[in-house]
Amino acid sequence: MKALRWLVTGLLLTAASLAVAVAPMEQQARAFLLREAARLGDHIEVTMQSPTAPLPQCGDATPFLPGHQRPLLGPVTVGVRCDGQVRYLQARVSARGRYWAAAQNLDAGTILEKDDLRAREGDLSTLPRRTVTDLDQLVGKELTRPLNAGMVLQDSVLRVRPLVRRRQPVKVEAMGTGFRIERAAHALEDGALGERIRVRLPDRRVLTVVVSGPNRTRVTF
Known part of the structure; x- marks a missing residue:
């Protein structure tokens, strides 16, 4: 019985030490993602996914974004450099903010004006990844295909207004x-x-x- 108590106590102490080791690395990764996503909208939330393996102790963790994860919304991967090693953590970033949708049915070739668009509010992380939320990047662009009313504007359907037209x-x-x-x-x-x-x-x-x-x-x- 005494041996069992020692075993349980040892397991609890090990779990506690792992929690202390894990928390700083996850906290720094979360703080990093909050800073990176600060300009995306209001009410930024970062939810860290529990790692599949214990994280090492690290007094000077350096988070970074691997590859080109832009915009930084939805499921993301954040790398953490620690004592010459790199660990990767999974997280989800959400933000509430304004985005734009077609105010009415729009034909291909339409040069967008502000009246063609309607502002909406919502969780930006639920939008298609290539959604354009900046009004200045929408007005004056040309649609490459028709859009139905209510559809959000993605950069894949936009192009800079041509200065030269075919057959002209x-x-x-x-x-x-x-x-x-x-x-x-x-x-x-x-x-x-x-x-x-x-x-x-x-x-x-x-x-x-x-x-x-x-x-x-x-x-x-």
Whole structure:
């Protein structure tokens, strides 16, 4: 009986020491995620998942985000460097904030204005991962496909407004040391500033050019 008591006492002391060892690393990881997610919205919450194996003691844990986890919402992985080793912890980040949805049915090719959008409030971690929540990044963009009223705006359906339109006349400029040549052509595809597109010259030759302005392109050498 006495041996059993010693065994139970030993197990309790071991569990207590593990809790002390685990807590600082998890606490630092949680604090790190709270700081990283602070600008995503209001009422940020970080829930740490219990590790599958005991974490080592670490007096100077350094959390970091492996890879490119952006936006930092929903299930995330946080790495912790400790005495030359790295452990990975799982967590969930949630935040309440404002996002935007289509105010009415919108056609492909629509150049978004503020009146086309309606603000909503909710848990941002439940939205599709590529949802755009910044109004400034929505207004002026062009839709690449139709949207039904109420659908959230994702960056996969947005593009910068083209400065050159397919089948429209454009100017093609070529410059070099001591010369400048400009010719007329027709665009074979849409293009935004800095994008490479194909144009057809009057002699039917096709060139690849860079969009430099409204209905203007340049040849790069």
